[in-house]
Amino acid sequence: KNEIAVSWWSYVSVFKWSGHRYKTIGKPYLVSSRSGRWGGSMDCYIGDCDNDGENELIVSNGAYSDDIPEILILKWNGKDFYKYAEWNDNGRNGIYMAGLGDIDYDGKNEIVCGSGRKIVILEWNETKKSFDSTILEHTRDYPFACVCKDSDMDGKPELHLGFSTPRIEIFKWNGTNYEKIFEKEWPGEGGLIEGLDVGDTDSDGTNEVCAGTNYVHILQWNGTSYVEEYVIPTFGTLAVVAVGDIDNDGKNEINAGSVIADHGQNYMTWIFKHGYTIPEDKEERIEPHWRSGYRNRMDRSKTWERYWAEEIEITWKWSVGPGDRAELYVNDKLVESKTGVGEETITVYGSVVQARMVTDEKGKKTAIDKYGIYGCGIDSLVFRATKTK
Incomplete structure (x- = not known):
């Protein structure tokens, strides 16, 4: 059964449906340093990062202190969550949305995160019980979003990165190294924060890449590159773009939500559905x-x-x-x-x-x-x- 993990301020909590309401399981975990300084939890992700067949809770944090690990791994012991592993990028203060997936096709998942102005790939070392880190690239602007999903429909995940500029990059493992296969920038639009996801948004059997600025840009692989097939107007700056079947009809919707709103603009959440029909004379x-x-x-x-x-x-x-x-x-x-x-x-x-x-x-x-x-x-x-x- 699935649970919901939520990171906020310097805490991370997990909620489970009891049949009547959502209840917190275990104690909310406080992200702090040995000296007691709070860490600032940014995002969290549920997945198997040590490849033992069981999920862990991957927490990205450290915004308030450089002695807080940027990646914190929590495991469930049947009663509470405990610290299982960590990765600290010395001298850096915090990361945002980490991604997880088998992006080098070796049968094992990797964590991908943006720390400072660089992209880091973390691979679990079972012998050392820690992560081996590799820098994929140094970047000119801040990397907010990392998504490891299959967007070219070859059955293998690509690495999708979102930057504050706003722009996106897409990398693919070619058997030897990671090759950048696409890059797109939207000058003058709102920053791309965590607003990035991949999924079949129009029920055509092919996944799309959804990138959120103050618009939702929808791109699809055409066999040689990614082309923009639709743009949805929103307002504010989006920190949420998530693709999934919200109404349980077997078709995906897009959930978008703003984190920055200007004067006269409400903080909003939207759900967009492809093919939703209304009367033409409305x-x-x-x-x-x-x-x-x-x-x-x-x-x-x-x-x-x-x-x-x-x-x-x-x-x-x-x-x-x-x-x-x-x-x-x-x-x-x-x-x-x-x-x-x-x-x-x-x-x-x-x-x-x-x-x-x-x-x-x-x-x-x-x-x-x-x-x-x-x-x-x-x-x-x-x-x-x-x-x-």
Whole structure:
């Protein structure tokens, strides 16, 4: 039976379904140094890292102290979790999402993690009861995510890496060494944190790579390379992108969740399903009558989203002086930037909309408008499931 492991602050806990509710098994494990300094648990993973046929709890941590092991392995003794092994990258403070899989096809699993600006492969040494480490590469930016899964459908896992830039790299063992077979960067988008996973998201029998920035990029192997076949707009910066069958219909969904949200943006979790159908004539009109304020060099509206929508009709107005701008963003991209005074109704393709007033804060602003606002306002939004033009 499966359990759920959760890492938080400097603790890691494991929950088990009792038939009525989830209960903690054992005591929450405190990650700390010998001197009592707390370690900062980032992520955790359940899998067999010592190849004994039984799963261990792999905890990545160390953000608050360089004397905390970056990788901590916990085993269950029937009553509690105890420290079984560790790997410490001296002088480094913490790692995030470690991956596990047989990436060199020798029948034994390896742990892959990003520590500092390098990728490290950890292989269990049964004689020493510790890990042998190999540096795969030194990197120009921080490696957040490591995923060991089969994305080219040859039955063997590849190594997928996600970086803060944001970008991804994919490596494959060629029998002698690890060969980089793909690299992709998305300049100007939100950082790729732990938002990386692999799975069949469209039920075509072929796995896709899902990379989360402030968008979910879906890429598929075409026999020679990975090509982007779909992009899902979100907002904020995603720390969660997980592929799995959430509704138990035999088909996978994508779960995405944000860890960084800007003013006007809620922290969100989304579930996206391929092939989910809605009536073509579906339409929803809302009248928020939002008006910007004058503070913090920028004021942003809330973010309105209807993920079934293909098109949005927006009625908005603006009234700004020299040096200031009224802006309209759709699917997290700038579509209108206005100065002076005006109003309009526009139709754009998308499902997510936000208005922003940007000011240089030079001098006192005097209302110059006929609308009773300084900045911009959203009067009405019409979301449509089908494009009208």
